[in-house]
Amino acid sequence: MKKIFAAIALAFAPAIASAQQLGAINNINDVTAKFTSILNTTTVIIVAVAVLWIIINVVRYLVGGKDSEKRKEGGMRILFGVIGLFVIISIWGLVSIFKNSFVTNDTARQNVGNVQIQPGTVPQIQ
Numbered sequence: 001m002k003k004i005f006a007a008i009a010l011a012f013a014p015a016i017a018s019a020q021q022l023g024a025i026n027n028i029n030d031v032t033a034k035f036t037s038i039l040n041t042t043t044v045i046i047v048a049v050a051v052l053w054i055i056i057n058v059v060r061y062l063v064g065g066k067d068s069e070k071r072k073e074g075g076m077r078i079l080f081g082v083i084g085l086f087v088i089i090s091i092w093g094l095v096s097i098f099k100n101s102f103v104t105n106d107t108a109r110q111n112v113g114n115v116q117i118q119p120g121t122v123p124q125i126q
Helices: 002-017 028-063 068-101
Strands: 110-112 115-117
Touching: 028 068
Parallel strands: none
Antiparallel strands: 110 115
16 A cells, blocks of 8 residues: 555656746636646546446456345446446536636626726726
């Protein structure tokens, strides 16, 4: 078990060592970009673990033999794995919808009623 943790630490060592080079957070766009990057990486890892869980339990189900109790337990684990994978991907899609709905890009000109808002200016009613 210690070897697994050591291998994981070595795998993430380059990212940890270059953490200072990632850049400073200057505005809300930087915060959302970093949060989205972390969330995407975490989601990919969780999806990979869920798929691995399903594959392992399919093998257990097939190797279980004629013992109906082991096959039933393996089938339930496969079902829970598929449901978990569905939930993970659904949440990932929901986060993507929210991200695309609340764009924080300040380069576009926006008109709200008779108020014109341009980047870098104070809104004025016309």
